[in-house]
Amino acid sequence: MDPVAFKIFGLEIMWYGIFITSGVLIGAILAIKQGRKVGFKENDLLDVIMIGIPSAIVGARLYYVIFNLEYYRNNLKEVLNIRGGGLAIHGGLLAAFLAGIIFCRIRKAEFWKLADITAPSFVLAQGIGRWGNYVNQEAYGVETSLPWGILIEGSKVHPTFLYESIWNLLVFAFLIWFRQKKQTFDGQIFAYYLILYSFGRFWVEGLRTDSLYFANLRVAQITSVAFIVAGVMIIRAKSRTKY
Helix, strand or coil: CCCEEEEECCEEEEHHHHHHHHHHHHHHHHHHHHHHHHCCCHHHHHHHHHHHHHHHHHHHHHHHHHCCHHHHHCCHHHCCCCCCCCCCHHHHHHHHHHHHHHHHHHHCCCHHHHHHHHHHHHHHHHHHHCHHHHHCCCCCECECCCCCCEEECCEEECCHHHHHHHHHHHHHHHHHHHHHHCCCCCCHHHHHHHHHHHHHHHHHHCCECCCCEECCEEHHHHHHHHHHHHHHHHHHHHHHHHC
């Protein structure tokens, strides 16, 4: 599939960017609707979205560059070239979380309520955005004989982008259901997002052939474990506070 969707005045518009942008916009709309339901100030939510999106892009690129430093050290011009891919979701999430914390402290807004509002939007956007990897022929897995394998450079491989996309959509559905039926304290939805998304990502990452590494360990798996631990700690701490 051609990674270029169309051209506007000679400028190539990439499918990768379309999928990511679509996911972000849909997620933002859902977050705004939920914010209204729970009484979160709409102006604050709009402002944090406007701050969080560029923060996430910068964080995603910075994370990717740091763990590919050997390449980018010798190709400095490529550092800012995000049109062909090279955004690490964990870096984007960390930057967005940090931006949210700082924003809430400055505006004196409720961070855990904000986190619960945006968590389903995050995972939905991730599920949609993964299809950009398919168009770019990246983020695929090891060879497989399974019938749903896809052909990449003549080899049949695991469509890990699809595995993660499906998992993210399932997590999204669960979070929406849980929020409506079972939520008992602020921060609970966010914590389950961290735990459930990270379980799926840890497994999928083990199948991929393009992982970022640190000390012979897959960075995404290390971060996934850290997110799971953080999610469990949030639940334990908030549960004690509740009672």
